[in-house]
Structure formats: C-alpha cells, structure tokens
Amino acid sequence: MPINKPTDSELEILHILWEKGPSTVRTVNDLLNERRKSNAMAARNVAKPKESAGYTTTLKLMQIMFEKGLVSREEDGRTHVYAAAVREEDTQSLLLQQFVDNTFRGSAARLVMQALGSHEASSEELDEIKALIAQLEQQQPKS
Amino acid sequence: MPINKPTDSELEILHILWEKGPSTVRTVNDLLNERRKSNAMAARNVAKPKESAGYTTTLKLMQIMFEKGLVSREEDGRTHVYAAAVREEDTQSLLLQQFVDNTFRGSAARLVMQALGSHEASSEELDEIKALIAQLEQQQPKS
DNA sequence: TCGGTTCTACGAAAAAATTCGTAGAAAAAA
DNA sequence: TTTTTTCTACGAATTTTTTCGTAGAACCGA
Numbered sequence: 001m002p003i004n005k006p007t008d009s010e011l012e013i014l015h016i017l018w019e020k021g022p023s024t025v026r027t028v029n030d031l032l033n034e035r036r037k038s039n040a041m042a043a044r045n046v047a048k049p050k051e052s053a054g055y056t057t058t059l060k061l062m063q064i065m066f067e068k069g070l071v072s073r074e075e076d077g078r079t080h081v082y083a084a085a086v087r088e089e090d091t092q093s094l095l096l097q098q099f100v101d102n103t104f105r106g107s108a109a110r111l112v113m114q115a116l117g118s119h120e121a122s123s124e125e126l127d128e129i130k131a132l133i134a135q136l137e138q139q140q141p142k143s
Numbered sequence: 144m145p146i147n148k149p150t151d152s153e154l155e156i157l158h159i160l161w162e163k164g165p166s167t168v169r170t171v172n173d174l175l176n177e178r179r180k181s182n183a184m185a186a187r188n189v190a191k192p193k194e195s196a197g198y199t200t201t202l203k204l205m206q207i208m209f210e211k212g213l214v215s216r217e218e219d220g221r222t223h224v225y226a227a228a229v230r231e232e233d234t235q236s237l238l239l240q241q242f243v244d245n246t247f248r249g250s251a252a253r254l255v256m257q258a259l260g261s262h263e264a265s266s267e268e269l270d271e272i273k274a275l276i277a278q279l280e281q282q283q284p285k286s
Numbered sequence: 287t288c289g290g291t292t293c294t295a296c297g298a299a300a301a302a303a304t305t306c307g308t309a310g311a312a313a314a315a316a
Numbered sequence: 317t318t319t320t321t322t323c324t325a326c327g328a329a330t331t332t333t334t335t336c337g338t339a340g341a342a343c344c345g346a
Contacts, residue, residue, distance in 0.1 A: 005190075007303060011245060026322080047148070047241050051297095057305050059324070078312055078323055089257075095246050096257050098190050102154060103238050108258045109268035114232075114239050115251045115258075116275055125252035127278050132259055133269050150333060169292080181308055200335050202294075207333095221342050 003094050004068045009061055014084055014091065017071065022083040029058040035079055146229050146237050147211045152204055157234065160214065165226040168203055172201040 006014055016031050017023060023031075033052040040049035062082055065071045072085045104111045116129075151158055159174050160166060166174075176195040183192035203250075205225055208214045215228045247254045 008245060011306065013230075015248060023294090025324090047244070054306060055322090056307075056324095059303080060326090061303095063325080080324080090244055090258055092253075095242075096254065099238075099242050099246075100258065101190070102151060102236055105158060109265075109272065110235075111239065112255050112258055112272055113275060114235055115243065115255050116272070116279060122252075123280060126280060129252065129255055129259070130273065130276060132256060133273060136259060137266060137269060152334065196334090197336060198292090199294095199337075203296090203335075204333095206295080223294080248309090 003090055004070055005094060005098070006065070006070055006086075006091065010065055010070060011091075011095075012087070013061060014062045014070065014088075017082065022074075022081045024079050024081055025055070025059045025062055026079075026081070027055060028062065029055050032058060060061070068117040075106065146233055147213055148237060148241070149208070149213055149229075149234065153208055153213060154234075154238075156204060156208065157213065157229070157231075158202070160225065160227040161231045164222045165217075167222050167224055168198070168202045168205055169222075171205065171225070172196060172198050173249060 012032060012035075013028055016035075020027070020031065036050050036052055061108050062071060062073075066073055066082070070084070070086055072080045073080045073082045075081075100106060100108055100111055104114075155178075156171055159171050161180075163170070163174065179193050179195055182215075186286060205216075206216060209216055209225070213227070213229055214225045216223045216225045220222075242248060243251055243254055
C-alpha cells in the first residue's frame, strides 16, 4: 500500500512511462538517452548530466522496478511491455513531502517562496496558484 | 564557486550548523540524535527514520564535508569547531532546482500547487506568498 | 601520577544505487 | 538455412553514501 520511493534513475524511467504510456525497454532506453543528450546541451542544468545508459542497464533497472512494484509488465511475444504502476501525482506527493522535510525542515511555505522566486512561472500559472490559495484560505481560516 | 551538493546526511548536519552556529562534533552528534529520536516518534514521518548515529560516524561525515568545502573549521585546543561554509538559501535553492527538474520536470508551478495542496500553511504564510506573487506579476507581466 | 574519558585521524566494512558483461533463446535478415 | 540482431535473465563489478572500529594523543579527575 505505501508507495515505494523511486531512486533518481527510477524516476527518470517513470517519467517516460507516464508520458508515453506502456513501452518496451528498448523504447524507454532510447528516449532516456535522447533526453539525457539534450539535457547535457542545456546550459541551465546544474546537476552533472548523466552519460547515456547501456541497454542492459535500463533493462536491469526496470526489472528491479518490477520487483519493487513500481511498474507492471505484460509479455508481448518475446518482449515485455512495461507500464507505470504508481500514479504520477502520488509519487510526486511522496517525494515532495520528504523533500520538504529534508531540505526545508517541514515548511512548505518557505519552499514555495524559493520556488516562485527562482523559477519561471507564467501569469496563468500564478493565477492558478492564487486561486488555490483563495481556496485554502476558505477551508482553514486558522491562526 | 559552484556549490557542492550535500547528501542527505550532510544536509542534516548543515541544518544543525545553520541553526546553532559553529559547533563541535560532539554537539552536532548529540543534537542529531535528539532530532532523530523525536522524528522517529512523529507519526507523520514518511521516510523510515534513521537510527542514532555513532560519534565517529558524525565525525567522519564532518571531515568529508570539510574536504568538500561544505563546512569550515577552527581549532580550539584539541577540538575542532565546525561552521557551515555554504549559505542556507543557496543550498536550498540548489537542491530545489534539481528537485524541480527531477521530480516535476522543470515546472515550478506544479510543485507549488502540490506543496500548497498537501502541506499545512498558515494564513500569514499564504499572505506572504500572495505578496510575492503580486510582486512577480509586476516584474514580468508576460504571456 | 594513574586511569578513564574525549578528541582526531584513518582505513575499511557495509549498504545502497548504478552499470555492464555474458549467455542462451527467439526473431529477423540475408 | 545460416548469420546477425534483439530479447531476457543473471551475476557481478563499480560507484556513492553511510557506518564504524581501532589507535594514539590530549585532557581531566581522583
């Protein structure tokens, strides 16, 4: 029941499965490497970009994810078609909670301030956020 | 120049140094274990709580952090007094950027929505955030 | 001064996460 | 059919992070 926490590499794969839907290892591996290549180009990237992954590396990772229950799979002839077995929102929520605890010692507000301060956000997005805040203020007019 | 990314354990130590100021290994280790003990109690915690750390474990970690430039130190007689060598805001900003990239594929707004949705925020905090949004809307009335 | 405690340094074990080589079966191409 | 490519399974090497044992020097109280 409790969602398993994916590692960074596993998360990369989940993103692809969420976006593209059920896929083979080959497909995932190709997309992964495309994405890594373009990430390496993008100067904005802070983290050292990963090298491109070998096929068996991705295969092994997805097998591990299968054992952990992060993905499901179905045989299609000789090959396996993998699908995400956890929902994107749930996973993000789990990771976010741990991240807020670890990095901001639990203060979501401080995180939001940092996030809005240092990342781009369109005015539509800001509108959405304002709407959400209005809603929250209705719900819990506390303090 | 580029800040070194602290690991999770290193971040725990930095939090203590940021909060308490320059401290000895002994002090840090004690506070660390206090904190871990109370974290273990708190039911809200999702991540499995860490065991309490042995003294030499913390010592070694802080020595490594010193080599990485995450902390500075000064001799006081026989013992060393360590201080954070990176600023809290800078570190959080770095970690946040990577987290947004990894987990939300770059969309700060999505992160903010998740964060506000699933974490508590007081109305004062919400006010602050609203103020920040207003400010951002002024700056870049784009799109 | 003697014995127990508290330091640092250091090496290395243990645990976690990532990577890859090899082997054998199935499929596709020649 | 023969050869080449493409799969999975599996074990193990590598790398990164975390943990700890041991040794020797400094300190402290009796």
